[in-house]
Amino acid sequence: MSGVSVICPSCFEEFEVAAPHPGELPCDVDYDCEICCRPMRIAFADEDGDVQASAYGLGDNGPWG
Numbered sequence: 001m002s003g004v005s006v007i008c009p010s011c012f013e014e015f016e017v018a019a020p021h022p023g024e025l026p027c028d029v030d031y032d033c034e035i036c037c038r039p040m041r042i043a044f045a046d047e048d049g050d051v052q053a054s055a056y057g058l059g060d061n062g063p064w065g
């Protein structure tokens with residue numbers, strides 16, 4: 001399993017999360033920041049074979065609105 005870096009929308013620290021299986025992409029998961037422990041959403045997408053992840057706050061729109 002590979003990890004992918006995300007930046008917390010609350011504390012702006014970067015940390016690594018486990019990437020979902022490529023067959024499950026794109027997907028959107030609830031996650032708690034490993035640094036500040038605040039909840040966030042992480043949107044995972046497949047980009048030319050690489051998993052891209054972007055984290056956003058619960059009150060924000062994700063990359064797909």
Ligand SMILES: [Zn+2]
Pocket residue numbers: 008009010011012013033034035036037038
């Ligand atoms: Zn954080």
